[in-house]
Amino acid sequence: MKRFLAILILFACPGPSAGADGASDDAPRIRVAISRNVPSLKLRTASQIYAQEVKSGQKYMLLENASYEVKASGKWITVAGQELISPIKLLASDGQERIRLGGNLYKGDILLRATPEGGLDIIEYLSLEEYLYGVLPSEMSPDWPLEALKAQAVASRTYAMKFINPARDYDITNGVEMQVYNGTNKINSRIMEAVNSTRGEVLKYKGKLITAFFHACCGGHTASVKSAWGEDVIKPLYGVPDPFCTTSRHYRWEFFLSSADLLKAIQAQGSTALRIKSMKIHQKDRSGRAVSFRFTTDKDSMVIKTTDLRKRFGTFEFRSTFITRISPVKGGYELAGRGWGHGVGMCQEGAKFMAYKGRTYKKILRHYYPSAAIIDYE
Numbered sequence: 001m002k003r004f005l006a007i008l009i010l011f012a013c014p015g016p017s018a019g020a021d022g023a024s025d026d027a028p029r030i031r032v033a034i035s036r037n038v039p040s041l042k043l044r045t046a047s048q049i050y051a052q053e054v055k056s057g058q059k060y061m062l063l064e065n066a067s068y069e070v071k072a073s074g075k076w077i078t079v080a081g082q083e084l085i086s087p088i089k090l091l092a093s094d095g096q097e098r099i100r101l102g103g104n105l106y107k108g109d110i111l112l113r114a115t116p117e118g119g120l121d122i123i124e125y126l127s128l129e130e131y132l133y134g135v136l137p138s139e140m141s142p143d144w145p146l147e148a149l150k151a152q153a154v155a156s157r158t159y160a161m162k163f164i165n166p167a168r169d170y171d172i173t174n175g176v177e178m179q180v181y182n183g184t185n186k187i188n189s190r191i192m193e194a195v196n197s198t199r200g201e202v203l204k205y206k207g208k209l210i211t212a213f214f215h216a217c218c219g220g221h222t223a224s225v226k227s228a229w230g231e232d233v234i235k236p237l238y239g240v241p242d243p244f245c246t247t248s249r250h251y252r253w254e255f256f257l258s259s260a261d262l263l264k265a266i267q268a269q270g271s272t273a274l275r276i277k278s279m280k281i282h283q284k285d286r287s288g289r290a291v292s293f294r295f296t297t298d299k300d301s302m303v304i305k306t307t308d309l310r311k312r313f314g315t316f317e318f319r320s321t322f323i324t325r326i327s328p329v330k331g332g333y334e335l336a337g338r339g340w341g342h343g344v345g346m347c348q349e350g351a352k353f354m355a356y357k358g359r360t361y362k363k364i365l366r367h368y369y370p371s372a373a374i375i376d377y378e
């Protein structure tokens with residue numbers, strides 16, 4: 001019976017007005033790219049929603065608790081056999097969770113757009129504060145102390161606002177390359193309190209939003225944005241000593257690199273070497289991180305950026321550029337290092353410890369982003 005209803009789904013109907021787009025507050029709106037250029041998607045509705053052609057304004061009703069296969073072809077988007085002109089918007093008329101994509105529930109409005117490559121872009125429109133409810137449990141554990149969650153809320157709000165740009169098709173992506181967002185999963189009362197009690201607060205330096213980077217664990221000193229990515233450094237992102245994350249399980253790590261894999265890595269950068277004679281840190285930054293390594297080989301000597309090696313060998317295993325020891329061992333090199341992540345901005349493990357020690361979120365933010373003002377985004 002359910003199957004039969006799902007086939008009936010689409011029929012023209014008045015639906016809500018174009019202005020009723022689920023906005024539940026007056027916070028800035030943000031557009032999050034949930035997926036880019038996917039061949040098709042399985043859409044499951046958590047309640048009755050509307051699919052609206054943006055150009056014609058024509059609306060169609062989708063039934064509650066039904067599954068739909070959505071595909072793009074040229075300028076058309078097909079929903080359960082019905083062709084609609086791209087782009088279409090899935091409208092949520094109130095603040096309830098509305099649409100299930102993959103395993104995640106989304107409560108904002110979803111825009112589906114056919115791409116020139118024949119795929120679908122999926123973009124969620126929602127208020128910045130609602131978006132933060134979804135970011136916090138993905139970027140920091142919901143059971144961490146409240147003051148740490150509040151510090152994360154301010155950092156994430158600032159980071160997201162910095163990317164709001166109407167000239168682009170969307171503002172921010174939902175993965176680790178920016179900040180992780182998986183819809184409304186895992187939201188609890190502490191997450192809501194952390195967002196609500198810091199509502200509208202952002203970090204600014206000399207009147208401008210900072211790019212409020214954060215990472216899992218700094219290993220004792222945060223990195224400068226300049227040494228991490230070559231960006232112009234401002235005082236809040238210059239790097240600070242951090243005595244607060246020493247008890248973290250991410251504080252120290254070890255990683256084995258085989259000579260064979262290293263040889264492939266340096267050959268990929270143009271070396272004709274057949275054997276590595278030594279691996280040493282070539283240059284360090286002010287925080288003690290290795291900017292580059294020097295490899296001496298049977299043919300030449302080669303300098304390779306640590307960030308390139310991390311990317312190649314995986315940022316999960318090669319946890320940071322904060323290398324404290326390189327030991328030649330049988331078949332390769334053992335690296336010992338500290339911290340996890342790029343090291344710029346707030347150290348989340350340190351923030352957790354500061355919160356356990358009774359520090360407020362403002363104290364935490366002032367420690368990791370020195371000289372940044374915590375003010376309202378208006």
Ligand SMILES: [Zn+2]
Pocket residue numbers: 217218219220221242244245347349350
């Ligand atoms: Zn730290």
